[in-house]
Amino acid sequence: MAVQRRYKSLAAAGIATAMTLTLASCSGGPVGKDDVTLKLVAADYGDGAANSSKHYWHDVVEAFEAKHPHIKVDVDVYSWKDVDKEVEKRVKAGNAPDLAQIGAYADYAAEGKLYSADDLLSISTQADFTPGLAEAGEYHRVQYGMPFGASTRRLFYNKKLFAQAGIDSPPKTWSDIKQDAQLLKAAGVKIPFALPLGPEETQAETMIWMLSGGGGYTDSIGKYTIDSRQNIRTFKWVKDNLVAPGLTGTDPAKLNRQDGFNAFASGQAGMLNGHPTLMHQAKAKGIDYGTVALPGTTGPAKSTMGVADWMMGFKQHGHRAEMGQFLDFVYNEDNVLRFSGDYGLLPVTVSASQKMLADDKYKKLHSFLKQLPEAEFYPADKTSWPLVSKTIKAKMGGAVGKNGDPASVLTDIQNTADEADSATR
Template structure:
């Protein structure tokens, strides 16, 4: 998982960067001398997704001949640290694609330009309200939702039918029963759970009516009875009949996806960002064979998954001319037309209702995830929230491999959280 942000250090770095950094193509007073050239960092998949964003950039430049965009692909797993470094020194992009969990932290550090009242936020009312809320910090808007996502239960309909399963499981216990039936009757592994990744474990916590922390009450909750019950259920998904043993190798993600795409495992927990790759798999040459359902619920009778996705944000350290160009660019990239284009090309979920055209909804993957979006839970306005996944993931990996008892591991997580959130009670 990505490392958390040390806000105090970032604020100091920002002060230096604001004094040291300038942007090309403009004079010192922020007035453009001619065409403005802005830099945009894209964190989408460089092979499958970025080319389609580059096509949008060309359309933007054609419609705005006085603005040029330098498009740079930055690997997602490196982007947070690269952005943190660049915005705290030199070389920061004027606009960038930011994971929703980074927005509050970067805004707290003073790195992001407020977008309220700018062209970037002109269509704010058109976006899903919860997604706009995730783009805010202390009442101000610091990002425009570009794409959204959540986790769902993805399953192979043909294998389910072969095992005599007629509907997607609604609880984790039902999923374990189905996994055993799939192994016995279809001859494949029934379920593969991603091990050692805190983000993928959140549905277990939500299913027990809890979270890693109570942000509003300023309380650490990973050691609560509800959380420990959730972690016990999580652990059982690696040992129940028909489930795959925990894989914590460096290539574990690829192993899981390869097995699912080839029809060697019948169900996984995954997000829409993998849809285009899944369609390339031999098991899903017929796209309609991909089943998508809400993640199973826990004993509290609740089903819930984290809301993910990406915003476009504007760097506060750019001069006025570059900010204005970047704001116009953000508006174009998040328009209904642009989102519909990207959805059809990348099978990603738009963030505004008017982008769900008949053509977009014709993609079974998009339609399937759109149906489960109501069960997604927005992240709290807590700058450190994304950083909570690191310790959780590390200790979940130990639990999944039976290297640590759940209670002991969660006590360690709580101790780590107390350091990260000094104002929170354990």
């Protein structure tokens, strides 16, 4: 269907071009183009001024404008803490940006505010997206979210601490995790297994454990399955085998993801689930680490968690053609590869992924990238997801605590999810 719509739009464009040329010949000269300025709000993937995303966008825009002098692009870069709120504020004020590169698209798609991907992109650009990422960007089977940055999750372990504890191989199963954590604790490691279920990114750690236990947030048709038998079993195991014996080193409900990363990078944590950004942080601190596929109940988990951030185009100002030209440029192979390499992320296109896999410079990213085609993503196509995610952040840390009851907490979250899902259909 997407291809058919694209051919129709190309045909219409051809008719419009013919009419323009006819008018131009009648008036004795070509019709000039009006200058257009596109507004883009983007997230900052850097951790300081030196590697801010502002530098990346400056170079991309400069190269694009040199080839398209009638199109200017103004980019405002905000921290991840502020960028979604900034776009929401502009949309509510009736002055949406032309383009936004943020964390979620479904609400805006549901409100009819976005162009679909095939309204904006050339066929070759849209077809180059990694299929699983393109599908994750669909709302009601139409792609509105264009993937921009992606990552998958693996288990990180500190090789030095493992050796000191007498552990000669990384864990492959939950039983291995428990045994290794016990040995690390006995060797004096402060945080044998870092379990970040604090308010920063609880929904991610929760999903990682759900997948490793054979569950997940939704089933194959998109229905929430938060209180499934598999998920209840998973978090009962986590509570009884990691938290209760003190193998997490600290209260999971109070540990944020970045605090867990900091503990690993400072040599205080033996293991944790992480994404590629942690590689840079650990390397900068001189940590000798390894990564393995997420351990599961009887062997490596069948799937891992994938995360994608999204580019979207708002209809309000009607700059569809100019937005499309800019996005086709943004998503060319070199730009996608440079962005991914600069920020330790995974390419969102097939062409850039193949180029990264062929280059040993990115060798440490290869294991993360090979997982991407089969990764599972947040149910970001559901407009109920923001509320469900907020509820998970508020409750899951306590579910595995001293007085926690995973079954009742998961059931409470399931009820919230079902109510929200019904209200937004």
